[in-house]
Amino acid sequence: MPAEADLATFKPKSDLIRVLLERGHIYQATDIEGLDAAAAKGPISAYIGFDATASSLHVGSLMQIMTLRRLQQTGHKPIVLMGGGTTKVGDPSDKTSARPMLTDAVIAANIEGIRKAFAPFLTFGSGATDAVMVNNADWLDRLGYIEFLREYGVHFTINKMLTLEFVRNRLDNEQPLTFLEFNYMLMQSADFLELNRRMGCTLQFGGSEQWGNIVNGIDLIRRTEAKEAFGITTHLVTTASGVKMGKTVDGAVWLNADMRSPYDYWQFWRNTEDADVGRFLKLFTELPLSEVARLAALQGAEINEAKKILANEATTLLHGAEAAETAAAAARAAFEEGRLSSDLPTVEISGTELEAGVPIANVAADAGLAASRGEARRLAQGGGLRVNDVVEKDAQRLLTTADCNADGVIKLAAGKKKIVLIRPV
RNA sequence: GGGGGAAUGUCCCGAGCGGCAAAGGGGGCGGACUGUAAAUCCGCUGCGAAAGCUUCGUAGGUUCGAGUCCUACUUCCCCCA
Numbered sequence: 001m002p003a004e005a006d007l008a009t010f011k012p013k014s015d016l017i018r019v020l021l022e023r024g025h026i027y028q029a030t031d032i033e034g035l036d037a038a039a040a041k042g043p044i045s046a047y048i049g050f051d052a053t054a055s056s057l058h059v060g061s062l063m064q065i066m067t068l069r070r071l072q073q074t075g076h077k078p079i080v081l082m083g084g085g086t087t088k089v090g091d092p093s094d095k096t097s098a099r100p101m102l103t104d105a106v107i108a109a110n111i112e113g114i115r116k117a118f119a120p121f122l123t124f125g126s127g128a129t130d131a132v133m134v135n136n137a138d139w140l141d142r143l144g145y146i147e148f149l150r151e152y153g154v155h156f157t158i159n160k161m162l163t164l165e166f167v168r169n170r171l172d173n174e175q176p177l178t179f180l181e182f183n184y185m186l187m188q189s190a191d192f193l194e195l196n197r198r199m200g201c202t203l204q205f206g207g208s209e210q211w212g213n214i215v216n217g218i219d220l221i222r223r224t225e226a227k228e229a230f231g232i233t234t235h236l237v238t239t240a241s242g243v244k245m246g247k248t249v250d251g252a253v254w255l256n257a258d259m260r261s262p263y264d265y266w267q268f269w270r271n272t273e274d275a276d277v278g279r280f281l282k283l284f285t286e287l288p289l290s291e292v293a294r295l296a297a298l299q300g301a302e303i304n305e306a307k308k309i310l311a312n313e314a315t316t317l318l319h320g321a322e323a324a325e326t327a328a329a330a331a332r333a334a335f336e337e338g339r340l341s342s343d344l345p346t347v348e349i350s351g352t353e354l355e356a357g358v359p360i361a362n363v364a365a366d367a368g369l370a371a372s373r374g375e376a377r378r379l380a381q382g383g384g385l386r387v388n389d390v391v392e393k394d395a396q397r398l399l400t401t402a403d404c405n406a407d408g409v410i411k412l413a414a415g416k417k418k419i420v421l422i423r424p425v
Numbered sequence: 426g427g428g429g430g431a432a433u434g435u436c437c438c439g440a441g442c443g444g445c446a447a448a449g450g451g452g453g454c455g456g457a458c459u460g461u462a463a464a465u466c467c468g469c470u471g472c473g474a475a476a477g478c479u480u481c482g483u484a485g486g487u488u489c490g491a492g493u494c495c496u497a498c499u500u501c502c503c504c505c506a
Contacts, residue, residue, distance in 0.1 A: 267461080274462050301460040335461055359474075375454085378469055384455040396474060415454075417461055 007032065014039035015074040020232070022289060023282045025067050027208045027235045030218060035203065035230040039076065043129055046071055046203035047079035047195055049136070049188065052087040055113035056256035059268070062284060063234050067205050068131070069121045078122055078131040079201055082111045085140030086187050111135065117255040120318050132199075136191050143190075152186050152193075155223050156216070161185065164212045185213050192217030196229060203230045237283070255318060262319040263345060266327035267417065269311035277306050285313035334419055344421050346409070351424035357398030360387065360412075363422060364395070369414035379414055386413045 010032055012018040016039040020026050029035065038044055048064045050057065057065070068078040087107050115133060118124075122131035143151075161167060164185070167177060192214075195201035204214050214231035221229040253268050254260040260268075272280055278296025281287060287295075287309070295306035308328065315324035330343035347367040349358070361376040364385065370376035373395075379385045380395035387403060388411050401424065403410045410422040 271461060274460095277462090301462095303462080304460055307460095307462080331461080361474085370454090372472070373474090374472060375470080377474085379455060382455045382469060384469095415456090 010036075012036045016044075016071060016076060019070050019074055020067065023070065024279060025063070025070070025232075025234050025283065027233045028211060029232045030215065030230055031228075034228060035232075038202065038230070039074075043076050044203055045077040045079055045195075045199055045201040046205060047081050047192075047201050048205045049081040049083050049086070049191060050114060051083050052107045052110040052114065055110045056254040056259050057114055057117045058255060059253040060237070062255070063237050064205065064207070065118065065121050066284060067234055072122055072129060072131060075129060077129045077199075079195060079199065080118060080122070080131060080133040081191060081195065082114065082133060082135045084108070084111060084135040084137030086136055086184065086191070088137075107137075113256060120320070134195070136187075136194070139194050140187060140190070148186075148190075152190050152220065155220055156186060156189075166209075166212070185216050188213045189217040189220040192229065193220050193224060196221050196225065196227065202228070203232065205232050205234060208233045208236050257319060261345065262315055262323040263327045263330055263343070265318065266311045266315045266324065266331065269314045270307050270331065271417075272307055272310060274303050277303060277310060281306070281310050281313075285310060285317070287313060342407075342421070344419055346421040346423050348423050348425045351401075354399065354401050354424045357400045359396050360385070360392060360399050361395035363399055363410075364412060364414065367412060367420045367422065369412060369418055369420060384415050387411070389413070 007021060007026055007029065010017075010021065012021060012032075014036050017032065017036045046068075048068060050061065050064070068080065072078050084107055087110075088104075118131075118133070124131045124133065126132075161182070167182070192201070192204050204217060206214050211231075211233050214233065218229045218231055221227055253265065255265075269280070269284075278292060281292045281295060282289070285292075295303075295309060298306050312324050312328055315327055326343050334344060349363065349366075359373075360380065361370075361373040364370050364376035364379070365373045369385075370379055376385065377395040380393050383391055383393060385392050385395065387399070388405060399410060399422075404424065405411070408424070411419065412422055413419045
C-alpha cells in the first residue's frame with residue numbers, strides 16, 4: 001500500500017495514473033505499479049459508490065466526480081454506483097454514531113436528483129468508455145440471508161473486521177455498533193465483486209475513509225475469482241483552515257442548480273482561502289498545470305485574479321460557460337463597480353404591499369438574508385444591513401416604493417457579500 | 426432478569442442551590458482591519474414591533490413558582506446475572 005511519499009516518486013506510464021497524481025487526487029493506492037500497467041494496456045472500468053442520503057450531491061463529492069471525469073478523459077470507463085441498497089443500511093465508516101434509515105421512496109427520489117448532478121461531468125451511453133449508472137439495490141435487495149452468508153460471509157473473519165478503524169472507534173468510545181452497520185463492509189465488498197463479474201470492473205475509488213471497505217472488496221475478488229483488483233483513495237478535501245470543504249452559510253454547497261444558484265456557486269469558489277487556490281485549481285478545473293502554477297504563485301491582492309478564474313472554471317464545468325459568465329458579470333458589477341446588475345439574485349414582492357409600506361425586517365427575512373425577522377433586526381442593529389448601500393439600523397422602518405431606485409428595484413444587502421434585489425410586481 | 430447512570434437552548438459540546446430565556450465553549454452571522462482571503466479584535470446568536478409567547482427526552486403530579494423535586498413511560502450507556 002504505497003502512501004503519499006512513495007506515490008510522489010512513482011513514474012506512471014498510463015495517462016490515468018499520471019493525471020491523477022499530477023492533479024493531486026490520490027491519497028493511497030493498492031499496487032500502483034500493477035494498476036498503472038493495466039491502465040496503460042487498455043481501457044479499464046472503475047467505479048465509485050455514492051450514498052443516496054440526499055437529493056443532490058454537494059461540493060464534498062466533487063473530488064469523486066472529478067476523479068471519474070478524468071478517468072473517462074484518459075480513455076477508461078466510469079461506473080457510478082448508486083447505493084440504493086446500501087443506503088438502507090448506512091455506511092458507518094466515518095461516523096461516530098448510527099445514522100437514521102431512509103425509506104425506499106426517499107432513496108429513489110434522491111437517486112434521481114443525484115443523476116442530474118452527474119450529467120455535466122460525464123458522458124453517459126453504451127460505448128466502451130461511456131459512463132454508466134447502476135444501483136446496487138438491483139442485486140442486494142433480492143439477496144437471501146442464507147445465500148448472503150454462504151456467498152460472502154465465509155470470506156470474512158471477525159478477527160479482521162474487528163481491526164478496522166471505525167469498528168475500534170465505536171468499541172473504544174463505547175458507542176453502539178449495530179450488527180446491521182457491521183454488515184455494511186460485506187455489502188460494499190459484494191458490490192465490487194458484482195461489478196467485477198458483470199462489467200469487468202477492476203478499480204474502486206473512494207474517500208480516504210473508504211480504505212477498509214475497498215481493500216475488503218479487493219480481497220473478496222481475489223478469493224472468489226482469483227483475479228486482481230485495485231483500489232485508490234482520494235484526499236479528504238479540507239480548506240487550509242482545516243474545515244471539511246463544502247459547508248458554508250446556508251449549509252452544504254449543493255451542485256443541483258435548484259438548490260444552489262450558479263451565482264452562489266461562483267461566489268463559493270470566489271471566496272476560497274488564499275492557501276487553497278493552487279490545490280483547488282488542480283483538483284477542480286482543467287487548466288494546464290503550468291497555468292495553475294502561475295496563478296497559485298500570485299501574491300497579495302493579485303491572487304484574487306486566480307480566485308476569479310477558479311470560480312469561472314468550476315462554474316463552467318457544472319453550469320456551463322454562459323452561466324459562469326453571467327455570475328462573474330454580476331459579481332464584477334456588484335463588488336468592483338458598485339453598480340447593480342439584474343443578474344443578482346432577485347426576490348419579488350407584491351407592489352401593492354410595498355405601496356403601503358413593509359418593515360425592512362420582514363422583507364429581509366422573506367428574501368432569505370436572515371433566518372427570521374428577529375435575526376434581521378439584530379443584523380440591522382449590528383450595522384450589517386444596508387438598503388441601497390446605506391446602512392439601516394432600524395429594521396422596523398417601512399420600505400416603500402420611494403425606496404426603489406431608477407430601475408425600480410430595491411437593493412438589500414446583509415453584510416458585504418449577500419445582496420438581493422427586491423422587485424415589486 | 427437485577428442494580429446504577431444519562432437525555433439541556435431543534436448545529437454541536439456543555440454548566441445549571443426551586444425564581445431561568447437558562448453559565449461557558451465550539452460553530453455560525455455581523456462589524457472593524459484587509460484583497461469579496463486568512464489571522465486578530467468587537468458585537469449578535471429561541472419567536473414576536475411590543476405586551477408577551479414557546480424552550481431543557483415524553484406524559485402526569487407537588488408548588489405561588491420546576492430544567493431543577495415526585496411518579497410513569499421512551500431511548501441510550503455501564504455493572505451484575
